[in-house]
Amino acid sequence: MNERRIAPALDFRHSAKLSIGIELELQILSAHDFNLVRGAPDLLELMRRVRHPGELKPEMTEGMIELNSSIHESYRALLGELRTTRDLLAKQAGRLNLAVSGGGTHAFHQWAEQRIFDAPRFRFLSDLYGYLAKQFTVFGQHIHIGCPSGDEAVHLVHGLARYMPHFIALSASSPFSQGVDTAFQSARLNAVSAFPLGGHMPDVPDWEHFNRYFAQMYEYGIVDSMKDFYWDMRPKPEYGTVEIRVCDTPLRVERAAQLAAYAQTLAFHLLHIAKEPPPQDVYLLYNYNRFQACRFGLGGNFIDARTQEHRVLKDDILATLTMLHEATAETGNEEPMWLVREAVQTGQSDADWLRARYRESGFLPDVMERQSELWMGQT
Amino acid sequence: MPDLSFFPAFPLPYSALVVFGLLLIAGYAAGELFFRMLRLPRITGYLLAGIALGENGFALLKGDLFRMADLFLNIALGMIIFQLGQRFSLRWLRRNRWIVATSLLESGCAFAAVYFALTWLGIAEPPALIAAAIAMSSSPLIAPVVARDLHAEGQVTERALCLVVLNSVLAFLAVAFMLSFLHSDGVIEKIYFRPLYILLGSVLVGLGLGFVAAFLGWLLMPREGGSVILLVSLTVIGIGAVDSLRLSALITLLVFGVMTKNYARGFRLATFDTGTFGRLLVVVLFVVSGALLPLQWQPQWAIAVLAFVVARLAAKTVAVTALAHPSGMSLKKGGLLGMMLVPLSITEFTLVRETAQSHPEIGADLGSIVFPAIVLMELIGPVITQWALRWAHEAYEPVREAA
Numbered sequence: 001m002n003e004r005r006i007a008p009a010l011d012f013r014h015s016a017k018l019s020i021g022i023e024l025e026l027q028i029l030s031a032h033d034f035n036l037v038r039g040a041p042d043l044l045e046l047m048r049r050v051r052h053p054g055e056l057k058p059e060m061t062e063g064m065i066e067l068n069s070s071i072h073e074s075y076r077a078l079l080g081e082l083r084t085t086r087d088l089l090a091k092q093a094g095r096l097n098l099a100v101s102g103g104g105t106h107a108f109h110q111w112a113e114q115r116i117f118d119a120p121r122f123r124f125l126s127d128l129y130g131y132l133a134k135q136f137t138v139f140g141q142h143i144h145i146g147c148p149s150g151d152e153a154v155h156l157v158h159g160l161a162r163y164m165p166h167f168i169a170l171s172a173s174s175p176f177s178q179g180v181d182t183a184f185q186s187a188r189l190n191a192v193s194a195f196p197l198g199g200h201m202p203d204v205p206d207w208e209h210f211n212r213y214f215a216q217m218y219e220y221g222i223v224d225s226m227k228d229f230y231w232d233m234r235p236k237p238e239y240g241t242v243e244i245r246v247c248d249t250p251l252r253v254e255r256a257a258q259l260a261a262y263a264q265t266l267a268f269h270l271l272h273i274a275k276e277p278p279p280q281d282v283y284l285l286y287n288y289n290r291f292q293a294c295r296f297g298l299g300g301n302f303i304d305a306r307t308q309e310h311r312v313l314k315d316d317i318l319a320t321l322t323m324l325h326e327a328t329a330e331t332g333n334e335e336p337m338w339l340v341r342e343a344v345q346t347g348q349s350d351a352d353w354l355r356a357r358y359r360e361s362g363f364l365p366d367v368m369e370r371q372s373e374l375w376m377g378q379t
Numbered sequence: 380m381p382d383l384s385f386f387p388a389f390p391l392p393y394s395a396l397v398v399f400g401l402l403l404i405a406g407y408a409a410g411e412l413f414f415r416m417l418r419l420p421r422i423t424g425y426l427l428a429g430i431a432l433g434e435n436g437f438a439l440l441k442g443d444l445f446r447m448a449d450l451f452l453n454i455a456l457g458m459i460i461f462q463l464g465q466r467f468s469l470r471w472l473r474r475n476r477w478i479v480a481t482s483l484l485e486s487g488c489a490f491a492a493v494y495f496a497l498t499w500l501g502i503a504e505p506p507a508l509i510a511a512a513i514a515m516s517s518s519p520l521i522a523p524v525v526a527r528d529l530h531a532e533g534q535v536t537e538r539a540l541c542l543v544v545l546n547s548v549l550a551f552l553a554v555a556f557m558l559s560f561l562h563s564d565g566v567i568e569k570i571y572f573r574p575l576y577i578l579l580g581s582v583l584v585g586l587g588l589g590f591v592a593a594f595l596g597w598l599l600m601p602r603e604g605g606s607v608i609l610l611v612s613l614t615v616i617g618i619g620a621v622d623s624l625r626l627s628a629l630i631t632l633l634v635f636g637v638m639t640k641n642y643a644r645g646f647r648l649a650t651f652d653t654g655t656f657g658r659l660l661v662v663v664l665f666v667v668s669g670a671l672l673p674l675q676w677q678p679q680w681a682i683a684v685l686a687f688v689v690a691r692l693a694a695k696t697v698a699v700t701a702l703a704h705p706s707g708m709s710l711k712k713g714g715l716l717g718m719m720l721v722p723l724s725i726t727e728f729t730l731v732r733e734t735a736q737s738h739p740e741i742g743a744d745l746g747s748i749v750f751p752a753i754v755l756m757e758l759i760g761p762v763i764t765q766w767a768l769r770w771a772h773e774a775y776e777p778v779r780e781a782a
Contacts, residue, residue, distance in 0.1 A: 030532075031468065031470075031471065032466055032468065037532050038532040038533060038773070039532070039533065041533070041772070042533055042534045042708065042712075045708070045709060046707050046708075092707070094471075094474040094475070095474055095475040095706075095707045096475075096534060096537075096707060097468060097471040097474075097475075097537055
């Protein structure tokens with residue numbers, strides 16, 4: 001038996017309550033055939049020359065970069081920053097014959113052809129996860145919401161669990177994978193689900209219990225840090241935030257900012273307005289609701305843990321938007337919430353948009369081209 | 380005694396087909412040996428196999444076989460040039476004009492450097508001018524083939540494929556222009572007429588092929604490799620037509636490639652992967668190129684050959700590096716991109732041969748300088764190319780098997 005590992009205590013860093021920030025994983029495409037291309041080093045090198053807000057980071061594969069926004073109090077500031085960075089990225093990518101695109105998956109990239117590079121981290125993941133490591137070339141949006149304390153973070157994660165399908169359906173933009181229509185609105189999450197430490201946070205009541213759970217997992221040698229949990233939503237103590245990780249990267253930064261505003265408004269509601277604790281059965285229904293949202297998007301079936309009522313997910317989002325009127329006013333998020341309502345009412349999701357483009361041309365590289373033009377604001 | 384006259388007479392008659400098959404096996408084997416054992420480019424193996432089997436070696440490649448190989452050679456050349464055309468993006472050049480500037484500067488510098496070096500060494504004006512024009516060009520075959528072999532991706536790869544197209548066209552026109560110039564007796568119309576005929580004629584034939592491809596695509600809706608059959612056919616027709624019309628196959632097929640990429644539905648990505656057939660063509664192309672390499676050289680020209688090689692290499696590398704930063708890449712990658720432009724190959728031979736046919740008096744001196752330089756650059760060019768792509772981290776380095 002090895003020496004007993006002693007878990008480090010997790011310090012929850014204080015951050016401004018309900019501040020928002022997002023991370024977007026973006027696709028780097030060749031402007032020639034619109035397949036993923038290892039363009040990240042060249043693009044990042046060029047972006048280092050220009051001043052831009054936020055941060056751009058390399059990712060596991062060189063066909064991907066991560067755009068991290070700064071921390072913002074308001075939707076408007078976040079949106080402004082995202083547009084600025086987006087325009088700069090589009091311009092610099094154009095100089096390199098590259099295109100940048102949103103969307104949760106690449107429509108026709110073959111994971112079997114995904115080239116794993118001979119770097120230690122790649123090797124480790126490739127050895128451990130086999131084909132899952134290659135299949136993990138998917139693109140998500142992470143939303144961070146600032147929390148002053150660990151207890152509030154745990155409370156918020158439980159509260160948000162009921163609304164997890166909303167985030168999936170509102171961001172779903174991965175109908176195609178490996179060159180075929182998957183029938184899913186978000187095929188990306190299927191790739192995420194296969195990992196052993198995915199799913200949801202355990203049902204712990206507060207930060208102290210959370211720490212105890214983490215210490216146990218650490219002592220068993222299952223995890224080394226919070227990074228090893230791939231949960232849909234998790235506290236992020238080193239940032240002092242709650243992180244929502246179920247979203248596909250939307251096709252446009254505007255939608256990405258709206259999703260952040262939706263999360264901020266919900267968080268305000270859960271921390272300040274809602275009095276009752278989260279319903280008991282929320283985790284019992286979790287996987288069912290999650291699957292429905294991935295497969296059918298806004299048209300999926302949703303079961304409310306509190307009322308046991310079945311309804312169409314679209315209607316639940318509209319009802320939630322109405323319920324959030326007070327939080328919306330308090331956070332100043334009238335505009336993004338109205339835009340979300342409009343998108344839900346017309347029933348137009350990013351996944352539907354992509355399928356419509358495919359019906360027009362019948363050629364997936366054309367779809368990827370349109371998808372990248374949409375993200376770069378060139379349509 | 381039964382009648383045995385149905386047995387063939389010995390020794391067996393020479394069969395071009397048998398020898399051709401053997402050549403392919405030898406080329407393929409040498410390529411794999413080089414690539415797997417020595418980590419050198421496959422095409423260097425093909426070339427060396429060709430040299431060994433050609434007239435400078437065992438002299439197996441001759442007569443009938445050359446005529447047969449010539450067909451494959453033309454298809455292979457045509458397909459590679461066509462694919463370069465498909466990749467060539469005018470939109471990119473509009474978004475990054477520094478690439479056009481880089482092309483003009485590197486070709487211009489190579490021309491000037493070689494011209495001054497050769498005249499300084501006392502080479503006569505006419506061959507020095509033509510040699511300088513040829514020095515502008517880079518092999519349009521080696522960069523794409525080596526890059527594909529290494530699954531290379533990135534700016535050095537992408538720009539090399541663009542710059543070899545531009546400078547090959549510039550060099551071709553420059554040679555045509557210089558030849559007219561040397562025979563113009565100062566009459567301006569005479570200088571422009573032939574280059575203009577070649578340029579416009581080639582573009583028109585290329586456009587024509589593109590329209591035919593678009594029409595056939597609409598009519599036949601080719602699927603599952605059908606478009607490759609049509610493209611090969613059209614490419615062969617194009618090469619034949621260009622030969623009769625005395626136009627440039629290079630420009631014609633480039634234009635054809637650009638056209639199909641942008642306007643012919645169903646063909647857009649048709650030859651991105653010609654697969655096994657494409658690889659076969661590459662083997663034939665370089666084995667035959669190797670067999671054709673004129674290895675004889677005259678020691679008294681050694682200094683001139685060296686001057687040609689060094690001046691051209693220095694000019695291209697310095698020019699590309701100088702514009703690396705404004706064109707949006709690091710100095711290191713700029714230097715490596717310059718190295719990617721070093722290889723020369725069979726397409727440049729054509730320029731020399733053409734000159735020698737129409738101007739025998741220039742041809743002799745020109746051949747003495749340029750042929751050895753091309754041979755040298757064809758042999759070490761692929762190695763330099765591979766090295767540049769690896770150093771730029773653009774070649775794919777697979778995960779080593781765990782020990």
